[in-house]
Amino acid sequence: MTRTPPTTATRVRLWRWRRNPLRRxxxxxxxxxxxxxxxxxxxxxxxxxxxxxxxxxxxxxARAARAHAVSAVLTDDAAKTPATAGGYDDGRVPATVRWTDPDGSVHTGRTQIYPAAPAGTPVAVWADRAGHLVSEPVTGExxxxxxxxxxxxxxxxxxxxxxxxxxxxxxxxxxxxxxxxxxxxxxxxxxxxxxxxxxx
Known part of the structure; x- marks a missing residue:
């Protein structure tokens, strides 16, 4: 069996790096x-x-450094059913909570909790240095x-x-x-x- 000789259309690898009269x-x-x-x-x-x-x-x-976890309590009974406003809904309802800083100052704020929780229920929330509630910072893995x-x-x-x-x-x-x-x-x-x- 004879081998077919390479044609002129055969692609030459790295031709731009090789010296030849046609290279510009x-x-x-x-x-x-x-x-x-x-x-x-x-x-x-x-x-x-x-x-x-x-x-x-x-x-x-930086966000985690500005926030700290606090133990708060519900000031009123939470709603029994979440509002159906469309979009993302994790089943929680807005509620008012109250907490006290180590220096004795009392703060209140609104957060999301699971429905039907009675007043006085302890709730773990996150607050910044100014005493405002913030979302839980993303940490670790x-x-x-x-x-x-x-x-x-x-x-x-x-x-x-x-x-x-x-x-x-x-x-x-x-x-x-x-x-x-x-x-x-x-x-x-x-x-x-x-x-x-x-x-x-």
């Missing part, structure tokens, strides 16, 4: 742009994702997971943005090279036709 300066520049686009896409995306994850984690830590997800969500579009810039620059180089080829063909084409006619 723009081909080398294009090769460097493609390489830089890949590197910056990977490195830039990873760096943006890491920074975003660190910022998110720091925000969670939940904070780490959310920070990692944020980093991943930022890394993908950041890498895509870098790759898009490289693709635009490369496209302009390709159009410029095609324009140069057209111009050269306009200069050489007539002479090529004369040579072909002379051979006939």
């Amino acid at each position: 300066h723009s081909d080398v520049v294009e090769g460097w742009i493609v390489l830089a686009a890949w590197l910056f896409t990977l490195v830039g995306g990873a760096l943006a994702g890491t920074v975003a994850a660190q910022i998110t984690d720091a925000a969670f830590a 939940a904070a780490s997971v959310q920070a990692a997800l944020t980093g991943a969500l930022v890394a993908v579009p950041a890498g895509a943005a870098v790759w898009t810039v490289g693709w635009v620059v490369r496209s302009r180089l390709v159009r410029r090279r095609m324009a140069e080829w057209d111009e050269e063909w306009r200069q050489i084409g007539p002479e090529w036709g004369n040579l072909s006619g002379g051979r006939g």
Whole structure:
């Protein structure tokens, strides 16, 4: 069985990096742009994702530092059924609670609890330094997971943005090279036709 010799249409790998009479300066520049686009896409995306994850984690830590858990009690009986206002509903109802700080100051605020709880029921809530109720801060493994997800969500579009810039620059180089080829063909084409006619 004979092997078919390679045709001229066979793709040559890394041809922009090899010396040959057909390679132009723009081909080398294009090769460097493609390489830089890949590197910056990977490195830039990873760096943006890491920074975003660190910022998110720091925000969670700062929020947790400003809040503290307090033991409060219901001031009135909670509603027996939650209001059906549509959207997200975890089955809880709004209620007023009261708590006392270590310095003796008394605070009240509104929070969400489960229905039908009687007045005087102890409720664990979170408050800031000014005595306002806040949502429970995200800490521990939940904070780490959310920070990692944020980093991943930022890394993908950041890498895509870098790759898009490289693709635009490369496209302009390709159009410029095609324009140069057209111009050269306009200069050489007539002479090529004369040579072909002379051979006939």
